[in-house]
Amino acid sequence: MSTPIDWSRPWLQHLRESGEQVAKSNACGLSLHQALSIVPGTAIRFGPQHALPAGQAYEQFIFETSTVPTRDNLHDFFNGLCWITFPQTKKKLNQLQAAEIAKAGVQPLRGPVRDALTVFDENAAFLIAPQPLWDALLARDWKMLFITLRPLWKDAQLVLFGHALLEKLVYPRKAITAHVYRAQSAMNSIASLGDLDASVAAGLSAGGLAAKPFTPLPVLGVPGWWLENENFSFYEDSTVFRPIQTTKTRSVSQKPLPNPLI
Structure with missing residues (x-):
């Protein structure tokens, strides 16, 4: 992972100490999962991505092994820092994901609970x-x-x-x-x-x-x-700072338009 990160950004201050340590270890030759694992107080294990068996759900694997498969990229770098910084929340999310998978399996559509967990x-x-x-x-x-x-x-x-x-x-x-x-x-x-x-x-x-x-x-x-x-x-900029959308509903007294296909 070679992406430069500006740790002076205000939105990164809660991750800065562990983030700088992991980035430095990674730059010195450790793989990302190794660099994350040596942060003091880490309550979860990190492993290489290939530790995840083919066909097994990522969240189920974490639930069963307490190990987070980790790729050497920016996305998994921040995922690892969040596991280190918010261990209880990440564990609870994983438990809820595993419970949904146990109930319904891995479906093409996640369903409302798994969708919300992912968001x-x-x-x-x-x-x-x-x-x-x-x-x-x-x-x-x-x-x-x-x-x-x-x-x-x-x-x-x-x-x-x-x-x-x-x-x-x-x-x-x-x-x-x-x-x-x-x-x-x-x-x-x-x-x-x-x-x-x-x-x-x-x-x-x-x-x-x-x-x-x-x-x-x-x-x-x-x-x-x-x-x-x-x-x-x-x-x-209303394309960014958008108002609440209101849904217009037709009056119950209004007659429906005729369907030209009938």
């Missing part, structure tokens, strides 16, 4: 913020969220979890959007990453995730995360 694992973020910011985010009132309530962001923290999301942000683009998940604690105050990990893991369930408890957030809109958002015209 969570690949693209989730956690927001610790005062209630007014939450209200504005859920309403997708971007002007309120990022301009009117901008001073409140000093009391907020966005923590990125999804490894595909982190991979995309190595090359930041305005349109990159996280699926923000709100844990049962409402995440108004979290003392440490360990507390955050425990809180999120405790709140995860198949039924809860099937309801897709996510809300979109273009991450480069966060104050202090991207210089361009200091100019508030940044938020006027």
Whole structure:
């Protein structure tokens, strides 16, 4: 893995210590799975991709062996860092995946629970913020969220979890959007990453995730995360900062149009 990573980015600070260590070990000749395995306190094993038997589901293999098959690429680099940083949440996601596979096997279509688990694992973020910011985010009132309530962001923290999301942000683009998940604690105050990990893991369930408890957030809109958002015209791009879509329904008294095929 030779991709340069700018560890000064604000969205990487929670991964910086372990990330720099793994990247350095990898650059010195260790394979990525070896470099991840020697991080102190790692609660999961990492192995080469070829350890995954042909035909076996990736998540089922992790569940049965406590070993994460790892390729030498940026995607699996961030996946490994997330296993190291959020071990309880990653383990709970894996348990839920394995339970769904045990019930239905590996199907061409994942189903609502496995779909939601995948979205969570690949693209989730956690927001610790005062209630007014939450209200504005859920309403997708971007002007309120990022301009009117901008001073409140000093009391907020966005923590990125999804490894595909982190991979995309190595090359930041305005349109990159996280699926923000709100844990049962409402995440108004979290003392440490360990507390955050425990809180999120405790709140995860198949039924809860099937309801897709996510809300979109273009991450480069966060104050202090991207210089361009200091100019508030940044938020006027409706292709990125989209309003909630409303579905128009036909009045029950309106007669249906005739079907020309009848």
